[in-house]
Amino acid sequence: MRIQQLREDLAAGPVNGVLARFWTEVALVGTPLVEPYNAEHRLVTFLWKEEAPIDTVVVIGGPALWWEIPDNQLEHIPGTDVWFRSYVARADLRGRYVLSPNDSLKPLETAGTPAAVERAATFVPDPFNRAPFTLPGVPGDPVSPPQHFSTFALDQATPRPWAEPRPGVPRGTVTETTLGDRRIWLWQSVPRAENPALLILLDGRDWTEALPIFPTLDNLVAEGMLPPLVAVLPDSVDFATRARELPCNERFAEYLADELVPWARKLTGATDDPRRTVVAGKSYGGLASVFAGLRRPDVFGNVIAQSGSFWWAPPGEEPEWLLRQVDGSPPVRFCLDVGLQEGDWMIPQTKRLAAALTPYADEVLYREYNGGHDLTCWLAELPAELQWAYSAGR
DSSP, X not given: OHHHHHHHHHHHSOHHHHHHHHHHHHHHHOBSEEEEOSSSXXXXXXXXXXXXXOSOEEEEETTBOGGGGGGGBOXXXXXXXXXXXXXXXXXXXXXXEEEEETOOOOOOOOTTSHHHHHHHXXXXXOTTBSOEEEEOOOTTOXXXXXXXXXXXXXXXXXXXXXXXXXXXXXXXXXXXXXETTEEEEEEEOSSOOSSOEEEEESOHHIIIIIXXXXXXXXXXXXXXXXXXXXXXXXXXXXXXXXXXXXXXXXXXXXXXIIIIHHHHHHHHOOOOOGGGEEEEEETHHHHHHHHHHHHOTTTOSEEEEESOOTTOOOTTSOSOGXXXXXOSOOOOXXXXXXXXXXXXXXXXXXXXXXXXXXXXXXXXXXXXXSSOSOHHHHHHHHHHHHHHHHHTTO
């Protein structure tokens, strides 16, 4: 293995020459280093090049679970500038991560707080990584600054063949507009069709500014894998608004069903058939999507919830509040996915909700992917889920 080889080379010397060659190699191949382990696993090694003395370096993300920070410290090779940490990971892992030099080793602070922003400001993307990714943040929102990550995908990870624009593929029209005080992105496939299918995709900023979904939609429609389509992507405004509106909010569900959808239908001629209408979201947006499907099956016949925050409950209530709302027979199809790196705060909750929905819903699809709570994973999984969602109404 490469780190073992480095140790042997250092023992043979000269040290300075060995280190120079090692870091030159790292710069050429990029990080994390990925080596064969067995047919189903790879050895994934994260690195830090010490420029000034430090006490600790931690990797957060990918196979390094964020709730186990003390267990994810890199090891320093004495007498060198090399810090490393290796993991045996399944070959289908996709992830994003940061490095944290001189980390406090304390648990991460609650998201959306000044303390969390202050802590995250000390995280850095991997300088040797070839696939940087930035969440652009929300201008004017002090608890939603830009976040910079490094990403990787092992050789058996869910591919993303649809994510980039393709020559010769017609590009749908994208219009940024407003409905009331909320920004809305409106995408319409080309060529236009009469009575196109309808997609409501929550957290519009993430799907337009961070990892644009539009090339994926263009390519899937061009290949006949999705029907002619209108996609409506409402903005979540800011952290506080998102945290108020998306977790099982009756008024927001009404806004989606009674304001946003009729507006989109009037503007574009999109379908009024629930079987050809999809509401989709991730994290809190996944929670909101399932809630909308349960409350308004007359509008939303298909729901996609990616890593839904099904642990949520109103203050003073027991966790998993939404689970206790499944008490009827909604004529709705539900797709629930969750990442294998999301642990006990996400996986059991998603399984329990899928099981509760199964006796009542028209169909329930439960999916797992090998990754975390991560937009780069959700972009990879969404094409198959959209194809499933629209398959019943074609």
